[in-house]
Amino acid sequence: MDKKYFVSSSPHIYTQDSIPKIMYTVILTLVPAGIGSVYFFGLRTLWIMAIAIVSAVAAEAIVQRMMKRPVTVYDGSAILTGLLLAYNVAPSVPLWLPAVGSVFAIAVGKMVFGGLGYNPMNPALLGRAFLLASWPAHMTIFSGAVPRGGTVSGIDAITNATPLNVLKAAQDVLQHPQDFSPAQKMEASEAIGQLYDSIEDLFLGRIGGCIGETSVVLLLIGAAFLMYRRYIGWKVPFTYVGTVALLTWIFGGADGLFTGNPIFHVLSGGLILGAFYMATDMVTSPVTVGGRIYFGIGCGVITVVIRLYGGYPEGVSYSILLMNLLTPLLDRWTRPKVFGGKKKA
Amino acid sequence: MSVTSEFTKGLYKQNPVFKQALGLCPTLAVSNSVESALGMGVAVTFVLLCSNSIISLIRKIVPAKIRIPIYIVVIATFVTIVDLSMAGFLPALHKTLGIFVPLIVVNCIILGRAEAYAGKNNIGLSIIDGLGMGIGFTMALLLLGTIREFMGNGSFMGIPVMGPAFEPVLIMILPPGAFLTIGFVLGFFNWLENKRAK
Amino acid sequence: MRDIGKLGGLLLLITTIAATALAGIYNVTKPRIEAQKALELDRALTIALPAAPREAIFPVQANDDILYYVGYKTPEKKELIGYAFVSHGPGYSSLIETMVGVDSLGAILGMKVLNQVETPGLGTKVEETRHGEGEPWFTQQFLRKPAGQLAVDKDGGDIQSITGATISSRAVVKSVVAAYEKLLADRVKQD
Numbered sequence: 001m002d003k004k005y006f007v008s009s010s011p012h013i014y015t016q017d018s019i020p021k022i023m024y025t026v027i028l029t030l031v032p033a034g035i036g037s038v039y040f041f042g043l044r045t046l047w048i049m050a051i052a053i054v055s056a057v058a059a060e061a062i063v064q065r066m067m068k069r070p071v072t073v074y075d076g077s078a079i080l081t082g083l084l085l086a087y088n089v090a091p092s093v094p095l096w097l098p099a100v101g102s103v104f105a106i107a108v109g110k111m112v113f114g115g116l117g118y119n120p121m122n123p124a125l126l127g128r129a130f131l132l133a134s135w136p137a138h139m140t141i142f143s144g145a146v147p148r149g150g151t152v153s154g155i156d157a158i159t160n161a162t163p164l165n166v167l168k169a170a171q172d173v174l175q176h177p178q179d180f181s182p183a184q185k186m187e188a189s190e191a192i193g194q195l196y197d198s199i200e201d202l203f204l205g206r207i208g209g210c211i212g213e214t215s216v217v218l219l220l221i222g223a224a225f226l227m228y229r230r231y232i233g234w235k236v237p238f239t240y241v242g243t244v245a246l247l248t249w250i251f252g253g254a255d256g257l258f259t260g261n262p263i264f265h266v267l268s269g270g271l272i273l274g275a276f277y278m279a280t281d282m283v284t285s286p287v288t289v290g291g292r293i294y295f296g297i298g299c300g301v302i303t304v305v306i307r308l309y310g311g312y313p314e315g316v317s318y319s320i321l322l323m324n325l326l327t328p329l330l331d332r333w334t335r336p337k338v339f340g341g342k343k344k345a
Numbered sequence: 346m347s348v349t350s351e352f353t354k355g356l357y358k359q360n361p362v363f364k365q366a367l368g369l370c371p372t373l374a375v376s377n378s379v380e381s382a383l384g385m386g387v388a389v390t391f392v393l394l395c396s397n398s399i400i401s402l403i404r405k406i407v408p409a410k411i412r413i414p415i416y417i418v419v420i421a422t423f424v425t426i427v428d429l430s431m432a433g434f435l436p437a438l439h440k441t442l443g444i445f446v447p448l449i450v451v452n453c454i455i456l457g458r459a460e461a462y463a464g465k466n467n468i469g470l471s472i473i474d475g476l477g478m479g480i481g482f483t484m485a486l487l488l489l490g491t492i493r494e495f496m497g498n499g500s501f502m503g504i505p506v507m508g509p510a511f512e513p514v515l516i517m518i519l520p521p522g523a524f525l526t527i528g529f530v531l532g533f534f535n536w537l538e539n540k541r542a543k
Numbered sequence: 544m545r546d547i548g549k550l551g552g553l554l555l556l557i558t559t560i561a562a563t564a565l566a567g568i569y570n571v572t573k574p575r576i577e578a579q580k581a582l583e584l585d586r587a588l589t590i591a592l593p594a595a596p597r598e599a600i601f602p603v604q605a606n607d608d609i610l611y612y613v614g615y616k617t618p619e620k621k622e623l624i625g626y627a628f629v630s631h632g633p634g635y636s637s638l639i640e641t642m643v644g645v646d647s648l649g650a651i652l653g654m655k656v657l658n659q660v661e662t663p664g665l666g667t668k669v670e671e672t673r674h675g676e677g678e679p680w681f682t683q684q685f686l687r688k689p690a691g692q693l694a695v696d697k698d699g700g701d702i703q704s705i706t707g708a709t710i711s712s713r714a715v716v717k718s719v720v721a722a723y724e725k726l727l728a729d730r731v732k733q734d
Binding site: 403406407408410411414415418419421422425426429430432433434436443515519 | 549
């Protein structure tokens with residue numbers, strides 16, 4: 001018994017990357033944004049992250065014990081889910097909220113379907129959707145979290161809403177002119193003007209929002225490293241952000257087509273975090289080239305539809321969840337032709 | 346086939362919701378509070394009892410070719426009776442259940458029992474079967490209603506039981522909560538069944 | 544094809560029996576249902592115009608449609624107390640219907656939500672009565688305010704909107720304002 005010859009089916013080419021290595025690298029690239037949020041929102045965000053991670057890991061260990069499966073909490077996937085969930089809640093939430101969200105994300109979002117690799121939707125986003133539906137007041141109020149050196153909205157006069165909230169309210173005023181006084185309309189267009197001037201704040205993260213989503217520059221540093229290591233591809237994030245930019249430019253303006261401000265829309269809300277870290281999740285996004293492009297475009301379209309026409313100010317999380325569900329269909333639809341196989345009749 | 350077993354099969358072994366997965370539309374839609382769950386359960390039990398006994402009575406004169414339209418007419422009649430009496434005597438409950446009272450007509454438990462049981466058995470057994478199935482359905486609704494109202498509203502039958510510090514899990518009384526709850530309850534019963542089989 | 548007559552006849556017989564039974568039940572329950580509706584209206588009118596006894600509130604009609612109600616202190620139409628009207632506005636997931644009473648200057652005397660199917664736990668708070676309180680808190684804020692100038696706090700008014708349910712709150716406020724303006728127009732027409 002000195003040598004064994006294994007016969008196995010394809011794929012025969014392996015990389016040295018293992019699940020833990022990928023997971024811990026992704027977590028590491030998220031650290032700059034985490035440090036940024038501690039700087040902007042205070043030490044409380046660190047607690048939220050810690051609680052979310054600990055409860056995610058504990059939930060995974062307990063559920064795996066209960067299901068009599070090997071306990072795989074050291075692979076880092078639960079840590080990543082917990083961290084991403086923490087990045088998706090407001091800095092002012094009560095501390096039990098991230099814990100409940102993490103347990104739901106792991107237990108219902110992942111383990112119920114069979115664990116890592118079988119979950120149809122991104123667990124962290126599912127946890128966020130659960131929290132948003134259950135405790136909307138906690139999840140949508142940002143007034144308690146004023147970033148250091150800035151304001152919640154990026155506008156000095158408005159202190160209780162994020163840029164996208166302010167934009168939504170202002171657009172509501174401008175779209176129903178008969179219901180509002182001239183002074184309110186003036187105020188609304190002024191607010192939109194000021195929002196469009198706050199690009200620098202948006203880029204640095206000096207605005208209100210969920211813990212990990214505000215600082216675009218720190219997220220992009222991490223994402224660039226992941227792209228350099230080829231842990232995430234360019235297709236999903238670039239088509240996603242590109243679609244959002246294009247559609248908000250065409251439809252986002254108050255004065256007709258092609259008057260929107262795409263830079264504002266790209267930098268605000270959770271788009272960068274979602275596009276680079278959650279839409280690219282290996283388990284829940286398509287594997288084919290075409291599938292990834294359609295996935296990115298679909299996410300972009302849904303996000304813009306929700307932001308511009310929907311009831312919520314932000315649509316990144318729902319758009320990714322919906323496209324996650326379409327992933328098997330996209331993969332099937334864009335399956336490449338088998339080499340040497342027959343053309344379809 | 347004893348009378349007792351005909352009655353008890355609807356409670357657990359062939360529970361319409363948990364075992365046969367029938368009548369899920371009202372189960373999901375009106376189980377967000379104990380009160381509406383109970384109202385719906387009683388309404389369905391009444392219709393089931395009446396339709397089962399009438400259909401069993403006329404089973405010999407109903408030709409196979411047109412049995413479905415006849416069953417539906419019988420069921421629809423009783424549902425309309427329930428709808429009208431509820432509007433007259435229990436207006437608050439009628440308002441809460443709304444469209445789901447007339448929709449009992451298309452509840453597949455009722456036509457299912459008519460087709461599978463009352464059309465083939467005598468009236469005594471059919472009444473017992475209808476009663477068992479109706480109570481089984483009501484119990485299922487009550488279980489879901491209790492879980493959902495407790496978690497989603499912190500109350501039981503509208504009475505707060507959790508104290509003011511409790512922040513209810515709102516999703517549980519919204520439509521997704523219905524799917525989550527029934528998923529977990531069905532999973533629990535399957536797990537129980539598997540454990541028994543071993 | 545031969546038995547089509549027989550089958551049709553049987554079906555006719557069954558449906559006739561069912562129809563007869565239903566007609567009977569309908570006749571029995573109809574007065575009850577109408578009494579319930581009248582009772583509900585009575586209750587709403589008493590809340591809208593608390594100072595007017597029910598028998599001193601008269602509907603003002605145009606072509607069978609009730610435009611609004613006029614309430615007096617006595618059934619002999621002495622001492623005008625105010626007007627009551629129904630307003631409805633699209634909320635988040637349903638049409639929210641309210642009964643509103645105003646005095647002759649437009650200050651709100653009372654109001655009650657008649658119908659709504661808003662999101663449980665959020666929009667449904669338009670008719671929520673907090674534990675230990677007698678009256679629904681949201682509509683209580685409207686009392687004594689001028690019906691023509693209502694607005695929620697987010698639009699610069701002084702009606703505190705429900706947390707997480709601005710759309711429902713705004714729907715109630717806006718529908719009351721719109722219905723009050725309609726009342727003014729109708730009153731001009733009636734005079």
